[in-house]
Amino acid sequence: MTPLKRKIYEIIFEADTFWGKTFDVALIISVILSVLAVMLESVEHLNQDYSRLFLITEWFFTILFTIELSLRLYCINKKSSYLFSFYGLIDVLSVIPMYLTWFFPGLQSLGVLRAFRILRVFRILKLNRYISAGNSLSMALVQSKAKIIVFLGFIITIVLIMGSIMYLIEGRENGFTSIPKSIYWAIVTVTTVGYGDIVPQTIIGKIISSLLDCWLWNYSRSYWLSIGTNSSTKFRRKTKKENLP
Secondary structure, three states: OOOHHHHHHHHOOOOOOOHHHHHHHHHHHHHHHHHHHHHHOOOOOHHHHHHHHHHHHHHHHHHHHHHHHHHHHOOOOOHHHOOOHHHHHHHHHHHHHHHHHOOOOOHHHHHHHHHHHHHHHHHHHHOOOOOHHOOOHHHHHHHHHHHHHHHHHHHHHHHHHHHHHHHHOOOHOOOOOOOHHHHHHHHHOOOOOOOOOOOOHHHHHHHHHHHHHHHHHHHHHHHHHHHHHEEEEHHHHHHHHHHHH
């Protein structure tokens, strides 16, 4: 590996260095801003007033992420392995929608898939050091806190993705007038509140809604049970050690 490739690799893939952390923070901020722009673009009156600004913004982030993906592929040897990895697929999916709009107009709403890239923040925070720490009750709570943060981050990402998908499937004529409103529906569905003020009308939308509700209910139940079991086990171990003569 040449010195240039090595330097780029350290900045892009290693979060332990100053420039590596700076790059990851800048990347996450860019992802959040790009997802926010996609969401606001779906609001009709904002799109009418600032359509050109939204178009420029979307192309700016698309080109930015394309350059980033190119640099990632440039500085690694096993390019195919990375492209078919979880983060590799997310990186590709984050830039493809805008290029596909040349052939299939309207797909720019799928730019919200970039929200998955925010998961890189956990590499910076090094949450694994908390997950593998100590046997005391306090460390068990820290572990649970880390898991809860990951869980909430995952749920927020799913809500963003499903809201955008339902916006594309159902459309304005069925009440899904914007991505924010579609995300509102996804939140109501995930939390099983079900106000009923906005519901899917198409068969595909109803199937997706049903699958989302069933899957997330089981996922949430299993996740919280694992957290409770983990904390309970560690508390018993701590108590047992304290009671030993």
